[in-house]
Amino acid sequence: MRRKPTTAFVYLLGAYVIVQFIWWGYHLIDLTRSSEMADSQITKRVIMIIGEGSVFLVLLLFGLLKIKSSIKKEIKMAQQQQNFMLSVTHELKTPIAANKLYLQTLLKHQLTEEKRIELMQKAIEETNRLELLVEQILTASRLEQEQFALHTEQFDLQTFFTDLIAVQEKRFNMHIELKMDETISITTDRLVFATICNNLIENAYKYGFTEKGISIVAVQDTLNLRILLRDFGKGIPAKQQAAVFKKFIRLENEETRTNKGTGLGLYIAYEFTKALKGQLRLIPVDGPGACFEILIPYE
Numbered sequence: 001m002r003r004k005p006t007t008a009f010v011y012l013l014g015a016y017v018i019v020q021f022i023w024w025g026y027h028l029i030d031l032t033r034s035s036e037m038a039d040s041q042i043t044k045r046v047i048m049i050i051g052e053g054s055v056f057l058v059l060l061l062f063g064l065l066k067i068k069s070s071i072k073k074e075i076k077m078a079q080q081q082q083n084f085m086l087s088v089t090h091e092l093k094t095p096i097a098a099n100k101l102y103l104q105t106l107l108k109h110q111l112t113e114e115k116r117i118e119l120m121q122k123a124i125e126e127t128n129r130l131e132l133l134v135e136q137i138l139t140a141s142r143l144e145q146e147q148f149a150l151h152t153e154q155f156d157l158q159t160f161f162t163d164l165i166a167v168q169e170k171r172f173n174m175h176i177e178l179k180m181d182e183t184i185s186i187t188t189d190r191l192v193f194a195t196i197c198n199n200l201i202e203n204a205y206k207y208g209f210t211e212k213g214i215s216i217v218a219v220q221d222t223l224n225l226r227i228l229l230r231d232f233g234k235g236i237p238a239k240q241q242a243a244v245f246k247k248f249i250r251l252e253n254e255e256t257r258t259n260k261g262t263g264l265g266l267y268i269a270y271e272f273t274k275a276l277k278g279q280l281r282l283i284p285v286d287g288p289g290a291c292f293e294i295l296i297p298y299e
Contacts, residue, residue: 014064018057092133095126102126136264139195140247143271150189150275157184157218157225164197165216172205175213184220188296192272196280199269200229200292208233208289223297224278230291241282245270 102123106116142148158180165176186193197216204214208231217228236244247267273280278296285291 011068014060014067017060092130095130095133098126099123136268139268140264143268143275148275150192152187152189154185154187155190157186158182160190160194161197161216161218164194168198168201172201172209174205174209176201177213177215178218179216180218181220184218184225186225186296186298188276192276193296196269196272196276196294197227197229199265200294203265203269204229204231204233204290207231208235210289225294225296225298227294227296228283228291229294230285230289232287232289235288235290236282244282245280 102119105111106119111119161178161180165178169176201214208214210232212232215228215230215232217230219226219228245266247264270280273294273296276296278294280295281293283291283293
C-alpha cells in the first residue's frame with residue numbers, strides 16, 4: 001500500500017531532527033575540547049553532553065515511534081470504516097433494488113394470485129433483511145456507547161434451541177445438529193442470548209457451509225453453561241483469528257466478496273457475551289472448520 005503523505009512527512013521530520021541533534025552535539029563537544037578547560041573538566045563536560053543528549057534522543061525516538069503507531073492505527077481505522085461503508089452500501093442497495101423490482105412487476109403485469117403472493121413474500125424477506133441490517137448498525141452503536149439494558153429471565157435451553165434451530169434451518173436450508181442434556185435451564189437475557197447464537201450460526205453458514213451443516217453442543221458445569229458451535233468448512237486462517245471479533249472486520253475484500261454482511265455479526269456476538277458476563281472465543285479443533293465457544297455463567 002502506498003504510504004500516506006502525512007506518514008512520509010513525519011519520517012522526514014524525525015530524520016531531520018535526529019541528524020540536526022547529532023550535528024549540534026558534535027559542535028558542542030568540539031567547542032568544549034577547544035576551550036582552555038582542564039582535561040578533567042573537558043571529560044566531565046563531554047560525558048554530561050553525551051548523557052543528556054542520549055536521554056533526549058531516546059525520548060525523541062520513543063515519541064516518533066508513538067506517532068508512527070498512532071498514524072498506523074488511524075490508517076487502519078480509516079480502512080475499516082471504508083470497508084464498512086462499501087459493505088453497507090452494497091447491503092442496502094440489494095434489498096431496495098429487489099423490492100423495487102417486485103413492486104414494479106406487481107404494478108405492470110397481470111399476475112396469478114399465486115405469483116402475486118410469491119413476489120410479496122420475497123419483498124417481505126428483503127424487507128426483513130433490510131430491517132436486520134439497520135438493527136445491527138443500531139445495536140453496534142448502542143454497545144459502543146454502553147446504552148444497553150439487560151432483561152433476565154429463566155428458560156429451558158432445550159426448548160430455546162429447538163425453536164431457534166427450526167427457524168435457522170429453514171432460513172439457510174441446512175442441517176443443524178444439537179447435542180445436550182434435556183434438563184439444562186439458564187437465567188439470562190433471552191433476546192441477547194438468541195442474538196449471539198443467531199449471529200454465530202449465520203457466520204458459520206456464510207463462511208463454513210458444507211453438507212455436514214453445523215454442530216451445537218451444550219454442556220453444563222458448576223459455574224458456566226458451555227456451548228460449542230462448529231462448522232466444517234475451510235476454517236479461519238491463523239493470522240486472522242485474533243481480529244475476527246473486531247468491528248467492521250471481514251475476511252474478504254469488499255470489492256470482490258461474494259458473502260453478504262457488514263462485519264458486525266461477530267463483534268455484536270462478542271460484546272453481547274461480555275454484557276452477559278460471559279466469554280466468546282475461537283478454539284482449535286481436530287479436522288476442518290471453525291469452532292466458537294460460548295461460556296455463560298449461571299445466575
